[in-house]
Amino acid sequence: MTQTKKNITDEPKEVNPSGFDRRKFLMLSATGVASTLTGCAINQNTSNSSQLAEVTSIEPVVPDSVESQAMPEVGDLVNPANMPTETWQEPWVWRPERWRDSCLELNVVEFQNPGDSTSPGDQGASLFSYGGTSPGPTIRVKSDGTVRFRVRNHLDQNQQNTPVGPAPDPLELVPAVRNQVISLIKEQVPDRNTNLPDFFLPFLYPEQVNEVIPVKLLPGWNLGGHINGLHGAHTTNLHTHGLHVEPQRNKDGSHSDNLFLRIIPQADWEARKAIGNAELDPNEHVGELEYKIQLSFDRNGQQMPHPPGTHWYHPHSHGATHDQVASGMAGFLIIEGDVDEEINKVMTGDPSPDPELKTGRWDYRERLIFLQRVFVAASDLDAGPRRGQLRFPQFPAVNGLVKPRVIRMRPGAVERWRVLNGSVDGAGTKRFMVLKGQYTQKNGQMYRVETVKGEKEDSRRLIAVTDKDFEENKLDLHQLAIDGITRVVERDGKVRHEIKDLSRQNAGTTNPYITTPLPGESDATAKLRGFEAVFRDGDSLRRSFVRPNEVYMVNANRTDILFKAPLDSADQIFTIFAREAHIHADSMQEVLQRQVVRPESGGRRPLFDVVVAYIHVEGKPVEGGDFDIQSLNTYLPPVPPLLQPVRADELKVPQKEASITGAKPGQHRTRVISYSGTGGTDWPTIKVPEGFTEKWADQKNMLWGNHQGVDLLMPNLTRTMAINSEFDLSKNPDPGLPRKFAHNDPKRTRVLVNTAEEWALYNCSQMLWCHSDRKRFPQPGSYGAHYVSYPISRKEGQDRFAKDPEFIISTKGVDHPFHIHVNPMWVLRIDVPDENGDLHNILPEPVWMDTVPIPRHGGRVVFRTRFDDFAGQWVNHCHLLLHEDNGMMQMVDCQEEAEGVNYNGKQKVAEHGMNGSEVDAIYPKPSLELMYRQNLSFIDPNHIAYQEYPGFELKIPKLED
Structure with a gap:
């Protein structure tokens, strides 16, 4: 590795009228400093609720050099040898068998002024909790027992105005529009916090952003259903993570582990009635809801106990999952x-x-x-006037404790x-x-x-x-x-x-x-x-x-x-x-x-x-x-x-089922799914095609913008996080666009109860490389951290960097933790790509899991699972919860009848001991070019906020020698 030192061109002055270095500020924000600042000045009708997430999504750097410091003092660091007693602490325990037919009361509360309230690991405030403590109480229950919860939502009204449909990332606006927004803020908000850099003002004062960019807004208390993007921070529900239990209603009609349920605040319901909207969605409940989680399950007339294990519970209200879990709403659920x-x-x-x-x-x-x-602090953008009063405590880490x-x-x-x-x-x-x-x-x-x-x-x-x-x-x-x-x-x-x-x-x-x-x-x-x-x-x-x-x-x-x-x-x-x-x-x-x-x-x-x-x-x-x-x-x-273990024979399609599904008898049930997406700060410079701006003139500065005379695609507010369930390239060489979550999406995954399938998961999130020296390599239209970026192999990028270090990574990929509800996965392979893109299984042997990382850059996971015991609807999703809230979630519809199931029949399936190329022949890998297109595109099929993004076929930028 050469140590040739070259300077990366700084951001153009017009992007940064305050003279504040944008990249340094983003690094600072990721350490929590900027998050603290945001707690001082958020207005009531905040609309751009996913901005904080993206501000803190790049890797931080703090200006401390160990080599230049004196040896630090031990200070007040505890000396375990001198402690007179053990200080270990855990949450209190609730055992259902001691409280038969009673509920564990989980009161969801917010903190008007959190101060030093504990929240496990959140660098921001403990904005929400169960009854004022984090984590929630530990549940210990026998494997044939029942857990009853009563979840009460004591939160105030969802007060933000929520963007729906096309909307830009307000921190990635083209310079002229950003300057216009900043000028308007300075004119209309004389009492703003003048200690903050101008760059950050569009996040703090979204009303002025929406005055310049007229995105479609709906009140957070009256959205009319699920949408993608951060919203509804004061709406909650409950999910029992890892349990093989009924996903919707029990036979007695009680609610089980149904993540589609939403417990809205009383104030939301009152506001709706005040405008004549006195109807609730079938999954909506006002103020409180009881859950009954029955652990034993019926199999062929015999009651089977749930296997023992370490599980947990947490909220799963789409759009608010990150903010609530990050704020400390979670607890252990131990099955003994x-x-x-x-x-x-x-x-x-x-x-x-x-x-x-x-x-x-x-x-x-x-x-x-x-x-x-x-890493990314929770943000209560629905808190209204109290948002400006929030204080931010230290960094707790374990069982809600700081040290x-x-x-x-x-x-x-x-x-x-x-x-x-x-x-x-x-x-x-x-x-x-x-x-x-x-x-x-x-x-x-x-x-x-x-x-x-x-x-x-x-x-x-x-x-x-x-x-x-x-x-x-x-x-x-x-x-x-x-x-x-x-x-x-x-x-x-x-x-x-x-x-x-x-x-x-x-x-x-x-x-x-x-x-x-x-x-x-x-x-x-x-x-x-x-x-x-x-x-x-x-x-x-x-x-x-x-x-x-x-x-x-x-x-x-x-x-x-x-x-x-x-x-x-x-x-x-x-x-x-x-x-x-x-x-x-x-x-x-x-x-x-x-x-x-x-x-x-x-x-x-x-x-x-x-x-x-x-x-x-x-x-x-x-x-x-x-x-x-x-x-x-x-x-x-x-x-x-x-x-x-799930055997290959369990995957085979019998004659009767084959006659309904169209598969051939004896073929194996398989499917291939990809996860893809890119965030705003990592967005490459993409020129829109000729005629696009005329067609979408009303979408200027929402879908596209202009800088230096170049019409550019704007980074989307909800990012491009999405899932493609038609990614079997042996069947669909052109698999179409990935899709964001919609509970009624006609292209949802449909499986047959009491059968088994093999799934191959791909991760199309990829690194892109760029010329960072804009003086040597002019890129008209590029600004800020946005560069013309190329999908090349890791090896080619590293070789080019070694020769000339101005050539660097511009867009970063991440391994997506894939989680599926209800049924565990018998994981055969976690295939990680090497620098040339060849895949290698890192699993020493197959293992049961319910959350597994899909390696980035075309990495692959292969697992088998049984859809035993329960029909109904549940989901798979990314457990980077901002990704899930922004749409990286998909419905799994488990049906009683074979008609309508949509697996692919294959003669051969993967095994743990195969080499990567043998599995490639069964489940073809995506090319760098296909991943580029998947990663920067999506369809949002939601009936409230429908989008097809970007609305044109992306061209692959070619890197010249």
Whole structure:
């Protein structure tokens, strides 16, 4: 990697009349500073509700250089060895069997002035919560039990005016229009906050934006149904994430896990009645609603208990999901069953001990770890006048607590940790581990706490650590479950549950991401070299994603971990740690490129790591001695029918079904779906075709704008996040445009109850590359961070950057966490593309999951699933919740009859052991050109806000040598 230093051309002056550097401001905003500023000046009828999301969507850099600072002080960092007692805390527990026929009351409240209200991981305020605390209460229920909720919506009226149909991103307006908006704001709002840069004013004062750009607006309290985009922050509902339960109504008519239900505020209903609208949508309820979640289910006349596992509940009201979950509205839902009883008996002698008490010869107990580190803050743009009063607290991270707590264990003690990654955004992917020693974070750098012996008293100091230090100081972990499902394996033709010894996965290998600077090489250049090495080939990918004694967790993943304090670890300190993963997105690579190009900037990207807790090992060893965790495998119960691996034979279409669906008898049920989309700040410069502006003259500055005499496509307010369910390229070489969510979309996925299918998922979100030096490479019409951008391979882009570092990443892709409701997935493959686009399976073996990352740049996931026991409607969606709110969600319609189902019949299906090219032959990969078009287009079929975007066929920009 060359270290040639070249300057990227700064933003043109007309775009930035205040002289404020736009990119630096976006970096600042992502650290939470700009989010704090927005809490001071939002007006009542705020309309552009997704702006904050996009402002904070680029990777941040903070101007701290560790090398230039003095060694930081330990300060008030807790010393676990001096703590007189354990300080670990968890939410309170509710057990339904103790309150038969009673409901858990979940009162949804807002904070007029949040102050230091706790919210797990939100860098903004705890705007919403269940009863004033976050997370919500933990539910522990038996596997044949029933959970009843009463959700009461105490929130005020949805006061924003919501854009529907074509609308631009107000932070990405062409310079002339932005200047016009800013001038109008200065004229009409004399008491505005003058300390803020002019660039940010269109976000703070949307009324003036809408005066200049007359988008169609509807009152948030009277939209008339679901739309895509952030809206309805004061409308709520409930989803039980991970449960195999009835998706709509139970047989007795009560409401089950129906995400289409909406509980609107009383004030919305009063406002509607005041204008003569006294009708509710069938899924709407005013003020409160009761849910009944029946865990046991009927299969062929026999009641089957739900498999035990670690799950959770959270709101799922489309348009408000991100803001409510990010603000702390979520809680554990633990199903207790046969697996727990068998483990408990071995460890304690009691099948049902108190899980929070140390019991038995090994001090066995459970701990719940609600892990969250929110990158994009929640925003209550429906709060009306009170929006301007909000204050912003510190960065909580675990179980609603700001600072890491202390756990005390004896040598040899064994604990079970139920870990939930409740993160909601692109920085949420984590690597969960336990480190030997005490670690902390200061000024964007991780440090190890070292005790220095003194003559009179000991002192402590901080020693900066590297990636290699983390790799070398991890302790052994054993994984019992993933996504609430006890691990299932097939050994010698037999299927059984098995605890995995994580010390053995890729043991003895090196992680190519970890690099040491070569002589004369900067730290940024070395890290960039390591990032590029990750994608060199399949072996590098597997050694990067799957590391010993780590669990790679995307948003919404859960894992159950068994941890033993080593028998010889008395008086030692350990750190439970969740490192932010970097290889799941292109953001870090782009940040490193900028640091290589402009080392004088001194920029540093802040860490989104989480120090979960400190463990102090003390006292005498446990009475049971050195317990062998792997010995528990002999006590685990049989695998239930629901969790048996999905065989290829189950996918085959019988004669009767084939005669109805049009498939051939003996073919396999398959389907291919793609996820795609790009945000506003990553939008490339795209010229509209001749005649387009005349045809859509009324859409000027909403769909298209003009800069430097060039007519340009405008970034859309709801982004281009969408799903294409017709992506089997062997059947549809031209699959049409991806579609945003509509509950009544005629092109929804339709499946047949009590059958199984194999799905292949593609991620068309891709990186684009650009010439960043506009003086050397003129790009008429380009402005701000928008460049003419090219869909080329990772290798070609990296090679060009190495030769001339002005050629950089302009548009970034991210792995989309795919989640499907009701039925878990038997995941066969997670195929990650290398630098040439060839796909490699990183899964060591198949695994049950309910949320799985689809790798970007044409990456692929293949899974099989059964649609057993329940007909009805549910969804699949991206668990980057802003993506879901903006339309990256799709209806799954599970039917009683075969007529109308729309799977594809195939003679051959994928297997775990195939190589990438063999799977390509079954499920053809998209080209770079097709991904480019998919990524920048969509249809929104919603009857309220219909759009076809952009309204013309995109041309692929050609990169010349």
